[in-house]
Amino acid sequence: MPDSDFFLAVELAGTGAHPASWRRRDSRAEDLFTARYWVDAITAVEKAGADAVFLPDSFGLQPGGAATAQGRLDAVAIAARAAAATHRIGLLPQAPVTHTEPFHLSKAIASLDFATLGRAGWEVTVSEGAEQAKAFGRKSPQEPAALWHEADEAVEVVTRLWDSWEDDAEIRDLPTGRFIDREKLHYIDYAGDYFSVKGPSITPRSPQGQPIVAVRADEGPSIQVAVRRADLIRIAPPDLDAAHARRAALRSALLSADRDPDAVRVLIDIDVHLAGTAERAYEELAELDRWSASGTAPRSGAPAATGSVLRHIGTGDSLTELLAAVSDSGAADGVVLRPLAVEATLRHLATAPPAPATTLRERLDLPRPPSRYATIQEGTPS
Amino acid sequence: MSSTKPRKSVHLAAHFPGVNNTTVWSDPASKSQIDFESFVHLARTAERGLFDFFFLAEGLRLREHLGRIHDLDVVGRPDTFTVLNALAGVTEKLGLAGTINSTYNEPFELAKQFASLDHLSGGRAAWNVVTSSDAFTGENFRRGGYLEHSDRYRRAAETVEVARALWDSWPADTLVVDRDAGVFAKDIPETRHRGRQFDIAARFVLPPSPQGHPVLLQAGDSDDGREFGAATADAIFTGHGTLEAGRTFYADMKGRLAKYGRGHDELKILPAATFVLGDTAAEAEERARHIRYQQVGPQTAIAFLEQVWGRDLSGYDPDGPLPDVDPSGDVNITRGRVRHAKDPRAVAEAWRAKAEAENLSIRELIIEVTARQQFVGTPAEVAERIDEYVQTDAADGFILVPHLTPGGLDEFVDRVVPELQERGSFRTEYAGDTLRDHLGLRHPHHRTSVHEGARAS
Ligand SMILES: Cc1cc2nc3c(=O)[nH]c(=O)nc-3n(C[C@H](O)[C@H](O)[C@H](O)COP(=O)(O)O)c2cc1C
Numbered sequence: 005m006p007d008s009d010f011f012l013a014v015e016l017a018g019t020g021a022h023p024a025s026w027r028r029r030d031s032r033a034e035d036l037f038t039a040r041y042w043v044d045a046i047t048a049v050e051k052a053g054a055d056a057v058f059l060p061d062s063f064g065l066q067p068g069g070a071a072t073a074q075g076r077l078d079a080v081a082i083a084a085r086a087a088a089a090t091h092r093i094g095l096l097p098q099a100p101v102t103h104t105e106p107f108h109l110s111k112a113i114a115s116l117d118f119a120t121l122g123r124a125g126w127e128v129t130v131s132e133g134a135e136q137a138k139a140f141g142r143k144s145p146q147e148p149a150a151l152w153h154e155a156d157e158a159v160e161v162v163t164r165l166w167d168s169w170e171d172d173a174e175i176r177d178l179p180t181g182r183f184i185d186r187e188k189l190h191y192i193d194y195a196g197d198y199f200s201v202k203g204p205s206i207t208p209r210s211p212q213g214q215p216i217v218a219v220r221a222d223e224g225p226s227i228q229v230a231v232r233r234a235d236l237i238r239i240a241p242p243d244l245d246a247a248h249a250r251r252a253a254l255r256s257a258l259l260s261a262d263r264d265p266d267a268v269r270v271l272i273d274i275d276v277h278l279a280g281t282a283e284r285a286y287e288e289l290a291e292l293d294r295w296s297a298s299g300t301a302p303r304s305g306a307p308a309a310t311g312s313v314l315r316h317i318g319t320g321d322s323l324t325e326l327l328a329a330v331s332d333s334g335a336a337d338g339v340v341l342r343p344l345a346v347e348a349t350l351r352h353l354a355t356a357p358p359a360p361a362t363t364l365r366e367r368l369d370l371p372r373p374p375s376r377y378a379t380i381q382e383g384t385p386s
Numbered sequence: 387m388s389s390t391k392p393r394k395s396v397h398l399a400a401h402f403p404g405v406n407n408t409t410v411w412s413d414p415a416s417k418s419q420i421d422f423e424s425f426v427h428l429a430r431t432a433e434r435g436l437f438d439f440f441f442l443a444e445g446l447r448l449r450e451h452l453g454r455i456h457d458l459d460v461v462g463r464p465d466t467f468t469v470l471n472a473l474a475g476v477t478e479k480l481g482l483a484g485t486i487n488s489t490y491n492e493p494f495e496l497a498k499q500f501a502s503l504d505h506l507s508g509g510r511a512a513w514n515v516v517t518s519s520d521a522f523t524g525e526n527f528r529r530g531g532y533l534e535h536s537d538r539y540r541r542a543a544e545t546v547e548v549a550r551a552l553w554d555s556w557p558a559d560t561l562v563v564d565r566d567a568g569v570f571a572k573d574i575p576e577t578r579h580r581g582r583q584f585d586i587a588a589r590f591v592l593p594p595s596p597q598g599h600p601v602l603l604q605a606g607d608s609d610d611g612r613e614f615g616a617a618t619a620d621a622i623f624t625g626h627g628t629l630e631a632g633r634t635f636y637a638d639m640k641g642r643l644a645k646y647g648r649g650h651d652e653l654k655i656l657p658a659a660t661f662v663l664g665d666t667a668a669e670a671e672e673r674a675r676h677i678r679y680q681q682v683g684p685q686t687a688i689a690f691l692e693q694v695w696g697r698d699l700s701g702y703d704p705d706g707p708l709p710d711v712d713p714s715g716d717v718n719i720t721r722g723r724v725r726h727a728k729d730p731r732a733v734a735e736a737w738r739a740k741a742e743a744e745n746l747s748i749r750e751l752i753i754e755v756t757a758r759q760q761f762v763g764t765p766a767e768v769a770e771r772i773d774e775y776v777q778t779d780a781a782d783g784f785i786l787v788p789h790l791t792p793g794g795l796d797e798f799v800d801r802v803v804p805e806l807q808e809r810g811s812f813r814t815e816y817a818g819d820t821l822r823d824h825l826g827l828r829h830p831h832h833r834t835s836v837h838e839g840a841r842a843s
Contacts, residue, residue, distance in 0.1 A: 024568075026563070026565075026570055027565045027568060028565075029565070033563050033565075033570065034563050037505045037592065037593060038505065038506075038508075039474065039475070039505075039506045039507070039508070042506075043475070062591075063494060063495070063498070063588075063591065064591070065574065065589050065591055070562075070568075070569045070570060070571060070572060070573070071568050071569065071570065072570060073570050073571075074570060074571045074574060075571070075591050075592050075593060076591050076592070077502045077505060077506065077592065078467075078498055078499050078502035080467070080468065080471075081467060081468075081471045081499065081502040081503060081506055082471075082502075082506070084467070084468045084469075084471035084472040085471045085472065085474055085475050085506045086475070087422070087472045087475065088422075088426075088472060088475040088476050089475055103492060103494075103495065104492075104495060105490065105491075105527050105528060106528075107446070107490075107526045107527055108465070108490075108491070111464065111465040111468075112465040112467065112468050114464070114465070115464035115465040115468035115469060116468050118420060118421065118422055118464055119422040119464075119468060119469070119472040121422075135588070135589075138586065138587045138588055139494040139586060139587075139588035140492050140494055140495075140586070141584050141585040141586040141587075142492065169462070174461075174462065176411060176412070178412055180685070181412075181458050181683045181684065181685035181686065182457045182458060182685075183411055183457060183458060183459060183460055183461055184455070184457050184461045184462075185457070186454060186455040186457045189448070189455055189461075198528065199528050200525075200528070201525070201526055201527070201528075202447070202525035202526055203526065204448060204455075206445060206446060206447070206448060206462065206463055207420070207462060207463065207464050207465065208420055208462040295568060
């Protein structure tokens with residue numbers, strides 16, 4: 005694997021990112037709704053030495069009808085279920101904010117951070133389209149600009165709630181009978197276009213203070229939210245040159261937004277399929293494509309206009325070489341591998357010596373931020 | 387106890403000690419109420435004791451007292467779903483029950499979350515449906531509003547109705563996974579619901595979970611609440627914990643079942659219960675007294691009084707007599723907590739009379755009037771009492787509320803459970819794998835329960 009400050013993540017999309025992946029004999033498609041399936045997959049990714057696992061989610065069924073694996077467990081639930089079975093890997097479930105309450109999300113991710121001793125993250129997504137809007141029946145489908153404006157507010161609310169308890173708010177002071185120092189708990193008093201939330205959280209500040217926030221930013225209004233809010237920015241460029249250009253653009257946007265570009269990691273998606281030999285890997289891919297009508301995986305969360313994405317079809321060794329090349333090229337700070345067929349690729353990922361157990365932040369070499377409310381003096385809220 | 391009546395099995399559940407003054411944080415044995423380790427300890431202890439389930443209460447806004455965040459009790463709790471899913475990984479049989487409000491959540495999301503918990507735990511999920519909300523709690527949510535009491539139960543009923551429709555929405559043979567034919571799942575039908583609260587049309591994202599429907603608990607005591615519970619719930623969590631009040635409540639709830647076409651055994655009544663053990667009755671009483679003084683410290687005594695008096699009483703000596711000023715009539719001095727007194731003047735009068743008659747200080751009075759310890763005694767005595775409640779239909783079992791986090795259940799499991807087993811009132815091993823099995827509830831799609839059907843032991 006590449007050097008240690010290169011970030012390696014794996015995204016586990018059901019039986020795989022390829023819509024026909026469930027048809028492989030080894031897919032374990034029958035187990036898709038069991039804890040065993042997910043815990044096995046996530047611990048395999050951990051054994052491979054990856055820094056984090058991404059878990060996609062949505063309130064809608066996968067497109068593609070009867071020939072596609074349909075259905076999904078709640079991603080935050082999967083991450084929580086895997087908490088005690090893992091020790092080093094970061095867990096980044098997706099959670100959409102369009103129909104859910106930021107208050108609930110804030111405590112869910114903070115609690116994941118407690119259960120994992122600081123390995124929690126959250127990939128912010130939005131719920132597009134009429135189908136999910138009708139599942140809630142609360143509002144009409146929104147345009148991307150509105151969806152991401154709402155998401156921007158939701159992240160602000162969530163991260164303020166994470167800070168709403170200072171680290172040392174719990175005092176257990178016997179003489180005064182006080183369990184907490186209430187001066188160290190803060191109303192967030194957020195009022196925006198979509199939310200007004202009083203706070204503070206019901207959950208104390210978690211081990212990382214601020215769990216890691218990830219945003220996919222290929223195009224459109226999601227880019228601004230990523231630049232304003234994300235610790236990890238995911239992109240899906242067609243090649244390394246494009247990756248270079250996007251990363252450079254993101255870094256200058258971060259500077260303009262008054263953020264330190266070195267405090268944000270840009271990760272590129274790479275679809276992978278691994279087998280014992282490259283020939284075998286290509287044959288297996290051809291079989292997957294034959295099974296599926298379209299032959300190209302619909303990419304959840306990525307804009308359809310992206311077209312081709314980076315792909316690696318080969319062996320575990322050739323993947324290691326590719327990752328070294330990506331790392332050396334400076335085109336990205338890390339990658340998110342998207343196995344086309346999860347079981348097959350996990351079997352061929354090299355295992356790595358166990359990394360030290362640290363928080364996800366420490367793995368990213370990001371400092372633990374103080375609560376934004378902790379430094380307030382003379383009662384002037386920022 | 388009549389000999390013709392078969393002995394009832396006692397059901398036991400473990401309440402994780404929460405944010406009220408029952409939970410003693412000042413004891414040296416009191417550990418974190420938020421670190422996952424604490425949850426693991428209590429859950430594993432409950433499973434070791436063959437309990438039906440582990441239980442989490444909910445509060446979505448930090449309590450305030452006299453306009454400021456209440457700082458005397460334990461504050462801070464994690465997200466219910468996250469904790470229960472994580473606990474599913476460190477337990478095997480124990481049911482996992484979460485209190486989740488139906489006012490500040492959407493049915494589709496809740497259906498997905500509870501079905502996920504049921505799948506990921508292999509059939510151990512339970513949902514304690516509560517409605518409690520006011521504008522105070524609502525300020526943390528975008529819905530943000532106040533629902534009238536009757537609307538809250540209407541919303542609760544519709545929320546459960548939609549969730550159940552979604553849980554049932556994949557026909558039995560939907561999941562095919564036929565690799566050769568290339569069919570993963572047959573058509574998943576759309577679930578439609580049009581009611582006063584929701585207008586929804588959606589295809590659900592999960593196949594039926596191991597329990598079909600997660601077990602449904604209900605807590606809420608108004609007439610609306612009781613009707614909702616009788617119509618809908620598998621078990622009721624109640625505060626009616628004395629023998630007399632328990633029997634009255636029990637008879638009332640079971641009496642409501644017939645009009646919903648439900649049988650007597652389809653609803654379990656599970657009051658909250660505290661306990662204190664000792665090697666002798668006197669030692670248990672002494673420990674109970676000590677715990678009461680820990681639960682009601684000087685500042686807590688004053689805070690209780692302020693709830694009734696509706697004003698700042700910080701100038702009064704907790705070890706002195708009750709204030710001679712009259713209550714203000716303001717009962718909203720504490721927010722985010724179930725109200726203590728509906729008629730503060732009457733309560734104040736009664737308290738004054740009691741304090742004068744018995745010569746009690748403020749703190750002594752509060753210790754007396756807020757006592758909630760039901761089971762104090764030797765392990766054998768406590769087992770005897772619990773069994774009496776159950777065999778005489780004051781309850782079907784209890785949700786135990788230990789006063790210490792996380793070790794508060796250890797002694798009960800080590801000492802009282804064997805006594806109950808000896809009496810033949812408590813299981814010696816789990817008969818099944820799901821919470822429905824533990825509670826003797828039938829699967830919603832089958833007519834027989836494990837206790838009546840082929841799997842009965
Ligand atoms: C034993 C018991 C436990 C309760 N626990 C909770 C709780 O944990 N969280 C909550 O929000 N409400 C809780 N409640 C409040 C009820 O959910 C209910 O909404 C409230 O009592 C108002 O409804 P009611 O008028 O029918 O009682 C509890 C009520 C009872 C009786």
